[in-house]
Amino acid sequence: MSQTASSFENYKIKQSLERIERKRSHTGATSLVSLYMPHGTSIPDVTQQLVNERGTAANIKSKATGKAVIAALSSILNRLKQVRTLPDNGLVIFCGITQTGKVEYFPIRPVQPLTRKMYVCDTRFHTEHLRDQLEVKEQFGLMVVDRESAAYALLRGNHMTFLRKLHSFVPGKHGKGGQSQRRIQRGTEILAKDHLRRAGETASELFLEIPDLKGIVVGGPSLAKENFVRGDFIDFRLRDKIMGTVDTGYTGEQGIRELMEKSTEILKDVRYLEEKKLVQTFLSELGKDTGLVAYGHKEVMKAMELVAVKTLLISEELDVIQTKVVCPQCNYEKQEAVKARNFVEFEEEIIKSNCPECGSSKLSIDDTQDFVEELGNRSAETGALIEIISIDTEEGVILFKSFGGLVAILRYPIREM
Ligand SMILES: [Zn+2]
Known part of the structure; x- marks a missing residue:
């Protein structure tokens, strides 16, 4: 399934889940049913299981609770009669008497295949597994670069994986006066460019192979990061993905962690x-x-x-x-x-x-x-x-x-x- 199709499905399912999650059983009784059926679940088997549950519900001490459970299960059983096969990703049914005082029925088609069967009867509906599926799994490249070092990491959801650190030797700007100073300065500039070129090559090596990389944020304490982004140092396919630059106080792994904290706003965009x-x-x-x-x-x-x-x-x-x-x-x-x-x-x-x-x-x-x-x-x-x-x-x-x-x-x- 394409990324865009699921962006719409995610959007609509999120709306439904928000609604379902606010539902409570009408009297606080454990009578709201959440039923998870992966593709391949046998409808006759589930039907039999629900019929058994309904039989057990008749023995529940609280008459009101028993009635509510029976109402929920009967409603599901009625609907299941019309189901021949389950959708590819399976089907989740939420059903029960909610605070509206009526039996409410919410069928949800998951955006990813369900992995296990589940039957829960509680005072609320259980949506956690569907929520997990929706959790954003987009990947971003993080990169911190300055005059002589570069560090790389990958961000997936809230999880950061440090990838590599690069260090080049570029002498400082201070030198002796006169001609030799100019020579050293020229040499330093060449070395600094070499460093940015290497930093770009490493970015290609690490980031180009990641499918669906959503974007890259470049951080660093000095102007080197701006020079890096503006100059011809990075593969055009990656350059298109650069979302912005962020000032950091540190370089290396510490700089990456700082960048991660500071780039949430950029990533939201x-x-x-x-x-x-x-x-x-x-x-x-x-x-x-x-x-x-x-x-x-x-x-x-x-x-x-x-x-x-x-x-x-x-x-x-x-x-x-x-x-x-x-x-x-x-x-x-x-x-x-x-x-x-x-x-x-x-x-x-x-x-x-x-x-x-x-x-x-x-x-x-x-x-x-x-x-x-x-x-x-x-x-x-x-x-x-x-x-x-x-x-x-x-x-x-x-x-x-x-x-x-x-x-x-x-x-x-x-x-x-
Ligand atoms: Zn009225």
């Missing part, structure tokens, strides 16, 4: 850079009039239908969920559009508040429509990639304000018919 590039690609195709773009809701949808979309760019501002809030007591109904990133808070608010008509506390969200998720399902069928673009960059604002937040980069031009 990686996604922004990706987003900028994606929008720039769209704008450049548009400017060159290659016919390889579509914008405007109708045009983009047409391109989707024709399976012509390579990448769909959607502004995060369009990631809105249409909700219907209902009161079962008096049939009060209200429709509201909620930003996906605010949905969890919205849902909690609804659970806490009373019906404005009859004052009942049974207000609940009856129906939701998630436009972006629907687009996601449709693009999965057509092989299009989806990218959610924030409005935290200038390009993201352009996408939202000038293009309605929805554009596509196409595989082939669509001719007017």
Whole structure:
């Protein structure tokens, strides 16, 4: 699976998990079921196991808890009847009576294959294994360089691996006066350049072989790092990945540790850079009039239908969920559009508040429509990639304000018919 496809899936699953993690059983009873089924799990076996669990639940001392467990298991068993085979990465089901007072059911397709089967019944849902899968595993190169030394490390998540230290002999700047001083100075400059060249070669040797290296941060206490980045010392493939320079007080391994602490802000900008590039690609195709773009809701949808979309760019501002809030007591109904990133808070608010008509506390969200998720399902069928673009960059604002937040980069031009 490509990096970009999973960036969208990660984004959507993270939203779902945040919602699921706030759920609690309605009376504090251990009645919320988390069921992890790796691909290849036998559905009849799981069904049998759940039927057995349901039988045991009838003997639970607290009648309320027993009933809640039975309700959760019955709901899962009903849904499993419709499942023939599990998705490639398996399936996770969260189900039970939550603080809403209703049985809620959340099926999640993991982004990576599940490795083990698990059944837990608790007061909350267990999402830890899905969280682990989402943990960012991007790799970055760290490099500290000064006039005569260089050090290299690899950063993966929060884990740093020190790779190598390099030391060249470059004499200090102080020397005798006169002609010999100039000669020494020239010699020193040549040696310093040699050192930076070697530092660049070592960077190539260490970093070029790392697949999907996301970026490189260069640190150091002196101007040498700027000279290194600006000069012709580093392979062009690595130069494109340099994300910035950072002043450090130290060199060597200590300098690397310092660099790691100081570069968190720079590393956070990686996604922004990706987003900028994606929008720039769209704008450049548009400017060159290659016919390889579509914008405007109708045009983009047409391109989707024709399976012509390579990448769909959607502004995060369009990631809105249409909700219907209902009161079962008096049939009060209200429709509201909620930003996906605010949905969890919205849902909690609804659970806490009373019906404005009859004052009942049974207000609940009856129906939701998630436009972006629907687009996601449709693009999965057509092989299009989806990218959610924030409005935290200038390009993201352009996408939202000038293009309605929805554009596509196409595989082939669509001719007017
Ligand atoms: Zn009401």
